Amino acid sequence: MALERYAGPGCLVEYMQGNQAQVAWVLEESSGRLRLYTLTKREEKMALSRVLPWMGPRYDGARDRSEILEILAACQTRREAAAKAVDALELWELAQGEVREETAQWFAGLVGENPDVDAVAAMGRALLGCKTHFKFHPPKFEVFPAELVERRMVEAAQAEEREKVVVAGQAFFKELWQGWLSGDRKKAQGLAARLDPEAARRLAELLKRLMADAEDAEAATLWAMLRKGLPEHPFQPYILATQWGIVPPHYNYLLDQADYAPGDDWWKPYAPEVAALEAGLAAQAREPEPIAFVSVDSPTTRDIDDAFFAEARVDGGIRLVLALADPALDWDFGGPLDTAVAGRASSLYLPEGTSHMLPEPLGTGLYSLRAGEVRPSLVMEWDFDVAGETVGFSMRKSFVRIAENTTYAAVEAALDAPDAPEHFRLGHRLATVLRQKRLERGAVIIERPEPDIILSGYPESTTVDMGLCPSYPRSQLMVSEFMILGNTAAAQYAVTHGAAMLFRTQDAALSPEIRGIHDDPPSIQRVVRELPPTLTEPDPRPHATLAAPAYAPVTSPLRRYADLVNLAQLESLLRTGSPRWSRGELEARLPELSARIEAVGRVQRFRPRYWKLLYLQRTCRERTFEGVVVDLGGGGYVSLSLPDMQIYVRATRDALGDAVYIGQRYALRLGKIDPLTNELRVFGAEEIPARLPEGAEAFFMNAGGAH
Template sequence: MALERYAGPGCLVEYMQGNQAQVAWVLEESSGRLRLYTLTRREEKMALSRVLPWMGPRYDGAKDRSEILEILAAHQARREAAARAIAPLELWELAQGEVREESAVWFAGLVGENPDVDAVAAMGRALLACKTHFKFHPPKFEVFPAELVERRLVEAALAEEREKVVVAGQAFFKELWQGWLSGDRKKAQGLAARLDPEAARRLAELLRRLMADAEDPEAATLWAMLRKGLPEHPLQPYILATQWGIVPPHYNYLLDQADYAPGDDWWLPFSAEVEARKAGLAALCREPEPIAFVSVDSPTTRDIDDAFYAEALEEGGIRLILALADPALDWDFGGPLDTAVAARATSLYLPEGVSHMLPEALGTGLYSLLAGQVRPALVMAWDFDAAGEILGFAMRKSFVRLAENSTYAAVEAALDGPDVAAHLALGHRLAVTLRRKRLERGAVIIERPEPDIVLTGYPDNVQVAMGLCPAYPRSQLMVSEFMILGNTAAAQYAVGHGAAMLFRTQDAALPPEVRGVHDDPPSIQRVVRELPPTLTEPDPRPHATLAAPAYAPVTSPLRRYADLVNLAQLECLLRTGAPRWSRGELEARLPELSARIEAVGRVQRFRPRYWKLLYLQRTCRERTFEGVVVDLGGGGFVSLALPDLQMYVRATRDTLGDAVYIGQRYALRLGKIDPLTNELRVFGAEEIPARLPEGAEAYFMDAGGAS
């Protein structure tokens, strides 16, 4: 049997359909169009261009349909059997590197001499099926080079694996979703047990990747196939992962998005360096200064990075001495541990637990200013006259031993007592003066209650309780004013020595009405709206809100990496007379550091809100919540503050009644609360009667709703 060159009546041809070669009998040919009879007993019309380049044999004489079917079936069987006997990979080994492309006839000649039409067609079929090694460019087959074959084999394996995962995952994800909608978590484990272990691993890995990055380009294709038939939801991967049980209830996916490891296991790969820090500090340790420093923090604070002592001077003056924890003394900047700490950027203080920036062995142990323990410190000392003017300032590297780790509550109680310790009384007096002088320079101070979120039974049976943190105004005033003083002094010292720092700046002229103390929600909202953002930059500029000519944070080096960098600058200035880093070097570090601070800061901002919304969701049917109008806004909506929760919500004017003015208070009925999607709505409001403040802006609604 010879290959035909013309597909006339009686000739056998092949064409591709459904990714398979189909044999057919030519009934008629006219101007490049064929009418075919196929094994399926159907006639097909087809362009000659669709026919594969091996044609024949041709049968002369008239044949009825049954005879044609017998002939087609016989050739089909021979070709299928011959194709199964061909080893296309062996042919590829022979051909690759020798030829770029060749015909099916040429390849058939490698297997046997004088191949007939069935042998050539079988070869064509075998090569067409081996898409990883050959590509059909009619009338020849391209022979892929070895490197391309390797890549295509990997791609094919991935595609096959992906198909398995999709087949297993689509139904599984639908069942999980239905279980979540119905509140049934019990069936998830049974469903998961039926999954292929490798498919389960891939599906779990995919959900984790999507929780960390919803726009992950590598996961997008597989996720699009798996979620077919599911409704849209912005946190669908998180919901499926929680329903499955691969993450616990109330899982903090924000940590995944920030690439921030919670807890205190993240540093274990750097344990040798942690031990080196301990040994290095032990070698540098010396006798501490004989000053009875006292720290003031909340009772749960373990990373104590500042303490003070105050003593009287002649003529009503005060000497204030600050001790700041000094992890920079023996820190290996640029080392593996430093790189990991820089990526953490800051400690996280969340209702479900604290995650420290430093390994706890260092941040709450080796460097923390624990009472009775000798610790390295940067010591700052000021002499003030009776009016609060600075008479002198000095700074030194030193070692200290704190006399006491006190608390806000204890110091507040001591200040109320008849026999208050002199250093506390002097400290409070100085803090009052420092605050007054900042206000005279145009400072802005916002005072608002701090919500206290208490979790029990976390994570499986979590209960959320809300209250307000106790206020200790005098002891908290001392700490805040001394920290502002220390950071301002650090900036001025660096400027005076020509050293760059990571300055916090807010270079703006604030209007008079913004300056001062603000403690009611409308005033706070107005001020916050007016305040420009603060920046971190290597050049000293004013910080308007704090009324500081320059401001460089150094007082929290155990909790914030920028403070650690600034502390190292001062430490090096004191030791060598020159800064550790130039302005250009600090500027080069800023983009990455700022990005990490923003990513981790997002967790600190949004995670407490999740718990507040969960609390509201569980209690909104039982009670109302006080809201205060802070912005009359536009578009028919009014903004209200929830002071006890430090949250904001919007309500329609129709919901609030006929008269709405800034400062008006309402008992709000809240609903449609979703902690995951950050949804919170006002369903009803009852006005809490109050006299309309003089000069308040009011809106009176007529029956038609026009203002």
């Protein structure tokens, strides 16, 4: 059977349909157009250009349709069998590197001498089916080079694996979704057990990737195929993952988005560095200063990074000494552990647990200012006159031994006693003066209740309760003012010595209306709305809210990486007279550090809101919640603060009544609460009568009686 050169009547031809070669009988040819009879017993019209470049055999004489079908069927069977016998990969091995492209007839000649049309057609079919190694450019087949074949093989394997995952995952995800809608979590493990292990691994990995980054472009194609038939939901991967059980209930996906490892296992790969720091500190330790420093923290605090001592001066003034934890003493900046710590940026204090910035053996152990232990420290010392003006300041690297770790509650109680310890009494007196001086310079101070989120049964059977954290105004005032004082002094010291720092700045002129102390929700809202954002930059500028000419955080080096960097700058100035880093070097670090601070800060800001909404969701049918109007807004909506929750909600004017004003109080009925999507709605409101000043009610009653 010779290859035909002309597709006239009676000639067998092949064409591609459905990615397969099909054989057909030419009934008629006219000006490059063919009328064909196919195995499907249909006539087709086709351009000659669509016909594959092997034709024949050609049958003379008239044939009826049944005879043509027999011939076509026999030809199709013969060629399919011959194509299966062709080893296309072996042919590629022979041809690659020798020829760039050749015809099917040439390749058939490698297998046998003088191949007939059936052999050529079978060869063409085999090469068409081997798309990873050959590409058809009629009338020839391109032979792919080895590196391209390797890439295409990987892609083909990935496509095959993807198809397996999609087939397995679509039905599985639909079942999971239906289980979530019906509140049934029991079926998930049984459904998962029927999955192919590799498919299950891929599906779990995909959901985790999407929880960490909903815009993951690499996962988008597979996810689009898997979620076909499911309704839109912004947290669908999270819901499927929790329903499946690959993450626990109330999983903190914000940590994944911030690429922040919770707990204290993250540092284990850096254990040799941690051990070296422990050994190095033991070798450098020396006799501590004979000062009875006291730290004041909450009772659960383990990373203690500051302590103070206050005593009277002979002129009636006060001597204040502040000891700061010193993890920068022997820290390898730029080393593997430092890189990991810089990536964490700060510690996280969440209702479900604390994750420290430093490895716990360092942050709550080696460097923490624990009572009775000798610790490296940066010591700041001030002398204040009777009026609270600074008359002396010094700073030094040293070692200290803390006399006592106490709590806000204990200090508050001690200050109530007639024989209050002198260092507490003097510390509180000084802090009061320092705060007043800041207020006179235009400081803005916001005082609001701190909600306490209490979890039990976390994570499997979590119950959320809410309360208010106890307030200890005098002891908390001491700590906050001493920290502001220390950070301001650090900035001034750096400025005096011409050193760059990671300054916190807020260079703006504040209006007189927002200066001072604010403790009611409308006032707080107005202040927050008007205050400009703070920045981190290498140049000293004022911090308007704190009324500080320059401010460089340095008092929390165990908890914040920026403080650790600033501490190292000060230590270098003290040790060598020069800063560790130039302004340009600090500026180069800022983009990455700022991005990490923002990412981790989002977790600290938004995770507590999740728990608050979960509490509201559980209790909203049982009670109302007090809301205070803080913004009349626009578009028919009013903003209210829930002071006890420190959370905001919007309500329509229709829900609140006709006359709505700033400061108005309502008992709110809340509903349609979804902690995951951050949804919270006001379903109803009842106005709470305005509160009268203390004693006013009795006055009005007496006045009424007189009349």
